[in-house]
Every structure is written in structure tokens, then in C-alpha cells.
Amino acid sequence: MDPFYMAALLVSIVLASIFWYIKSSTRVAGKTPPLPPGPRGLPILGYLPFLRSNILQQFTDLARQYGPIYKLRLGSKLTVVIASPSLIKQVVRDQDPIFADRDATVAALVLSRGANDIAFSPQNSNWRFMRKILAREMQSNSSLEASYELRKDEVRNAIRHVYSKIGEPIDVGELAFVSDLNLVMNLLWGGKIEGEEGKRLGAEFRTVISKVNDLIGTPNVSDYFPALSRFDLQGIKKKMQTLMESVDKILDDVIAEHERPGGVKNEGKKDFVQILLELKKNEDVEMSNITMRQLKAMLQNLIFGGTDTTATTIELAFAELMNNPEVMYKVQKELSDVVGTNTLVEEFHLPKLYYLQAVLKETMRLHPPVPFLVPRSPNQSSTIGGYTVPKNTRVFINVWAIQRDPSIWDNPMEFRPDRFFINPEKWDFSGNNFHYLPFGSGRRVCPGLPLAERMVTYLLASFLHSFDWKLREGEKYDMSERFGIVLRKNIPLVAIPSPSATLAKMTQFQGQARRIPGESSPMLKAVSWFSKTERNSMGSKNYT
Numbered sequence: 306m307d308p309f310y311m312a313a314l315l316v317s318i319v320l321a322s323i324f325w326y327i328k329s330s331t332r333v334a335g336k337t338p339p340l341p342p343g344p345r346g347l348p349i350l351g352y353l354p355f356l357r358s359n360i361l362q363q364f365t366d367l368a369r370q371y372g373p374i375y376k377l378r379l380g381s382k383l384t385v386v387i388a389s390p391s392l393i394k395q396v397v398r399d400q401d402p403i404f405a406d407r408d409a410t411v412a413a414l415v416l417s418r419g420a421n422d423i424a425f426s427p428q429n430s431n432w433r434f435m436r437k438i439l440a441r442e443m444q445s446n447s448s449l450e451a452s453y454e455l456r457k458d459e460v461r462n463a464i465r466h467v468y469s470k471i472g473e474p475i476d477v478g479e480l481a482f483v484s485d486l487n488l489v490m491n492l493l494w495g496g497k498i499e500g501e502e503g504k505r506l507g508a509e510f511r512t513v514i515s516k517v518n519d520l521i522g523t524p525n526v527s528d529y530f531p532a533l534s535r536f537d538l539q540g541i542k543k544k545m546q547t548l549m550e551s552v553d554k555i556l557d558d559v560i561a562e563h564e565r566p567g568g569v570k571n572e573g574k575k576d577f578v579q580i581l582l583e584l585k586k587n588e589d590v591e592m593s594n595i596t597m598r599q600l601k602a603m604l605q606n607l608i609f610g611g612t613d614t615t616a617t618t619i620e621l622a623f624a625e626l627m628n629n630p631e632v633m634y635k636v637q638k639e640l641s642d643v644v645g646t647n648t649l650v651e652e653f654h655l656p657k658l659y660y661l662q663a664v665l666k667e668t669m670r671l672h673p674p675v676p677f678l679v680p681r682s683p684n685q686s687s688t689i690g691g692y693t694v695p696k697n698t699r700v701f702i703n704v705w706a707i708q709r710d711p712s713i714w715d716n717p718m719e720f721r722p723d724r725f726f727i728n729p730e731k732w733d734f735s736g737n738n739f740h741y742l743p744f745g746s747g748r749r750v751c752p753g754l755p756l757a758e759r760m761v762t763y764l765l766a767s768f769l770h771s772f773d774w775k776l777r778e779g780e781k782y783d784m785s786e787r788f789g790i791v792l793r794k795n796i797p798l799v800a801i802p803s804p805s806a807t808l809a810k811m812t813q814f815q816g817q818a819r820r821i822p823g824e825s826s827p828m829l830k831a832v833s834w835f836s837k838t839e840r841n842s843m844g845s846k847n848y849t
């Protein structure tokens with residue numbers, strides 16, 4: 306080589322090396338903040354081999370060791386866990402636009418039809434529109450008022466079902482899940498697909514939802530080592546694709562039924578599918594951008610997002626009440642004072658049930674149904690609490706830890722609904738108080754909150770107003786939890802219903818007032834008599 310070029314090459318290499326050295330030493334010297342602290346883990350695997358089954362407690366213990374923001378390397382995936390109100394504020398308020406994207410796992414990508422739903426979509430105009438339409442057509446006060454009869458139908462069905470099981474053990478989580486699923490399906494395509502067809506759809510969805518939740522909760526090698534994802538070593542992607550084929554089939558049937566001339570009755574309140582299809586047909590400008598794929602993904606969000614969360618809340622509230630008889634007594638006393646003894650619970654009673662509302666807040670404090678929220682992911686590198694959180698990091702917000710933090714809550718492990726009566730204006734579900742976030746916060750806050758509040762309170766109030774509950778002989782209370790994207794009670798709560806004093810009184814009254822010859826059970830008659838909507842005679846719908 307020409308000596309001149311040789312010299313030029315050497316000089317360039319030396320200059321490049323100096324430049325690189327200066328650049329990297331300024332980073333070391335602290336111009337770019339460091340990554341958060343955290344345990345080291347093993348080469349390649351990172352901290353994966355050290356994850357315990359009780360991840361809620363483990364993530365909380367790690368915060369004690371490393372501070373309110375720490376990092377874990379799980380395979381090649383960088384994960385940051387945040388567990389202090391002030392740092393959460395930085396993520397979900399101060400830097401919300403940066404942190405409001407999601408980091409969907411392989412299973413979640415299949416479930417969300419390629420992040421085309423509300424829950425896993427990046428922030429874009431379609432995501433904003435889907436949230437808007439949900440808020441306007443399903444969650445606004447006026448649309449919730451208009452759909453009340455649909456909820457009332459299902460709550461009465463649930464009461465009838467429990468009534469038919471008096472004295473028998475009932476799996477409370479299962480009861481809550483089926484009731485919630487029926488309720489959500491009724492709002493989505495309610496009254497249109499009934500009878501045997503409705504029953505079949507309910508049963509199919511129950512199976513699919515439980516399988517989907519298992520898959521979403523299974524740790525997947527493909528997520529921790531994206532280079533291996535094309536091999537789908539555990540077959541999770543394949544299994545999810547198969548499940549989605551059956552979901553697709555159900556939703557296609559529902560849509561086809563709505564589009565078939567004469568398939569949908571026109572009288573009464575329009576269901577959500579009908580509203581969406583009409584908007585599409587009328588060529589609403591924003592709606593025309595929404596593809597059929599997105600529409601189905603949105604319906605799925607409502608079914609998957611609205612059933613497990615509400616059912617787990619009801620089961621955990623039930624368990625806490627049975628574990629705390631004095632609190633149960635106060636709830637039932639309030640119910641008989643507010644609702645009275647001559648009628649079943651109606652939704653207009655709910656705003657007056659202050660104590661029951663406090664019970665639900667306390668349940669969701671100790672057992673937030675989505676304990677780490679739905680993980681977020683920054684769309685650019687950012688600084689939180691003096692540490693760098695690189696682009697595409699998976700960010701967990703440990704609401705479970707914050708809502709049990711003794712520096713924030715007095716005797717946090719005690720179930721004390723009364724704590725919500727001190728400065729009640731401070732405690733709501735809006736996500737503005739960073740000490741209490743069961744529905745999340747910021748632009749990703751749960752859009753189903755108004756419906757969830759009504760569903761959970763209405764069902765719980767109805768079950769407790771109409772029945773007394775006890776555990777099976779020799780059974781012990783257990784409040785342990787199992788982690789999943791939605792928290793579960795570790796051991797399902799099984800309880801035995803008997804008619805409450807109110808129901809017994811109503812029954813006596815009914816027995817005298819309206820005894821039908823040949824009717825063996827006047828009490829059964831009473832429940833039926835109080836229901837104005839006897840669609841399914843006295844049978845149970847979709848319950849096992």
C-alpha cells in the first residue's frame with residue numbers, strides 16, 4: 306500500500322479510537338444516566354432461573370433490596386420494575402406519551418391480532434378512536450342507563466341459579482365468572498342471540514377464555530430470546546393461533562347474524578355489535594378506518610378484559626367478607642337498610658351503598674386484579690428517577706406493592722374498609738392518586754371502569770342481599786393469591802348459600818300472597834315473581 310494511504314489509515318484509526326474512547330468515557334462519567342440497579346443473574350439467561358412462583362412477593366422484596374426502580378435482565382429482555390408513587394407519576398403522567406406503548410408478548414400478539422386491539426395497540430389514531438367509541442357507546446352514563454335492563458336480566462338469572470343450588474356448595478369464582486360473561490355478552494350482542502345458541506356461545510367462550518389466560522400466563526422462551534421465536538419451542542404461538550380460530554368462528558357467526566336481513570330484531574336498545582356495524586355501514590369517517598380485524602379484536606378485549614377481572618374481584622371480596630364476619634354483617638345491614646326487605650337490588654340503589662363501595666375499594670387495594678398493570682414500553686430512551694430506561698424496555702408498575710406499603714397505609718395487611726372513609730375524596734379509581742391505582746392511570750387507564758364498577762357492585766350486592774353464605778364443614782379460609790396478568794385466588798372459594806332473612810321474609814310474604822297449587826317451593830316462586838324478566842322460565846342460563 307502507498308505509504309501515504311497507509312499513514313492516513315493509521316491516523317484515521319487512531320482518531321476514531323480517541324473519539325470512541327472520549328464518547329464512552331463521558332457516558333461512564335455520567336452524562337447519560339446509568340441503568341437502574343438490579344440483581345446480576347447468569348450469563349445469557351439473566352435472572353430467569355431465579356424467578357419464583359410467588360413473583361408478586363419476589364418483585365416487592367427486590368424493591369426493598371434495590372430501591373423503587375430496579376432492572377432485571379430476563380434472557381435478552383430488559384425489564385424495569387417501578388414501585389413508588391413518585392416514580393409512577395413520572396411514567397404515567399409526566400412522561401405518559403413516551404410510556405404509553407405496550408410490549409406485547411408473542412402470545413399477546415396473536416391474541417390481539419397483531420396488536421390491532423385496544424389493549425396492545427401502540428398509540429395511534431385507530432387506538433384513540435376505538436377508545437372513543439367504547440367510551441361513547443358503551444361506557445357513558447347515558448348508554449349505561451340505556452343498557453340497564455340487559456344487566457338486570459343477567460343478575461336475576463344469576464340469583465335464580467344460586468336459588469336452585471340452596472344448601473349446595475358453589476364455586477364462587479365460577480359463579481361470578483359465568484355471571485360476568487353472560488352480562489358482557491348480553492351487552493355486546495344481547496337479546497339477539499338467545500336460547501340454545503346463546504348457551505352454546507357462552508360455553509365456548511368459557512373454555513376459550515380459560516385456555517387463553519393459561520397461555521398468556523405461561524413464560525415463553527420466544528419472549529426472552531426473540532432469536533428463537535421462529536421455532537416456537539413450547540408451541541405457545543401455535544396453540545394460541547388454534548384458539549383464535551375458534552374465537553374467529555364465534556365472532557364471525559355473531560356478525561353474520563347481525564348482518565342477515567331479519568337476523569336482528571329492531572325493537573329495543575341496540576347492542577354494541579349493532580352500533581359498530583351501523584357506524585361502519587353509515588360510513589362514519591373515523592369508523593371507516595377500522596378494519597373488521599380491529600372490530601373483532603375490540604370485541605375480544607371487552608370479553609377477555611371484562612370477565613376475569615370482574616370475577617376475580619367478586620370472588621376476593623366474597624372471601625374477605627367471609628373471613629371478616631363483622632364487615633359482612635355491616636354490608637348486609639346496609640343492604641337491608643338501603644334496599645329494604647320487599648324487593649331485590651336495583652342499580653339505582655348502588656350509589657347509596659357507601660359501605661359496600663368501601664369494601665370493594667379495600668378488596669382492590671389488597672388484591673389489585675391486574676397487579677402490575679398491563680406492561681408499558683417507552684417508545685424512546687428516557688430517564689426515570691435518575692436512571693436510563695432504554696427504548697423498548699418492558700416496564701412493570703408494581704401496584705400490588707404500593708397498595709400494601711406500610712409507609713403509605715396504616716396496618717396494610719388488615720382488611721379495613723373504613724380507611725376509605727377518611728378523606729373519601731382522595732380515593733377513587735380514576736388513577737389520579739398514585740397511591741391507589743387498581744384500574745391503572747394515564748392515557749392507558751382502563752376504559753371499562755364505569756361498566757366494571759356497576760357490574761361488580763350490582764352482582765355482589767345481589768348475592769349478599771338475597772343469600773347468606775357459609776364455608777363447607779371443616780374448610781379453612783385461605784387468602785393466598787396466584788399471579789397471572791389477572792390475579793387469582795389460589796384456592797377457589799367454595800361457599801354454601803342459604804336464603805337471607807330478606808329473601809326468607811319475601812318468600813313468606815309470597816307464600817301467603819301468591820301460592821300456586823302444586824308449587825313445591827314458594828321461595829322459588831318469590832324470586833321469579835320479583836323478576837319482571839322471566840325469559841328463561843326458572844332455568845339457569847349457561848351455568849353448570
Ligand code: HEM
Pocket residue numbers: 423424425436606607608610611612614615618673674675678679680743744745746747748749750751752753754756757761
Ligand atoms: C374490576 C374490573 C377491572 C379491572 C380491575 C381492570 C383493570 C385494568 C387495568 C389495570 C388496565 C391497564 C391500565 C394501564 O395500563 O394503566 C386495564 C386495561 C383495559 N381494560 Fe380493564 N379492568 C377491569 C374491567 C374491565 C372491563 C369491564 C372492560 C371492558 C368491558 C375492560 C377493558 C379494558 C381494556 C380494553 C383495556 C386496555 C386499555 C388500553 O390499553 O388502552 N376492563 N384494565
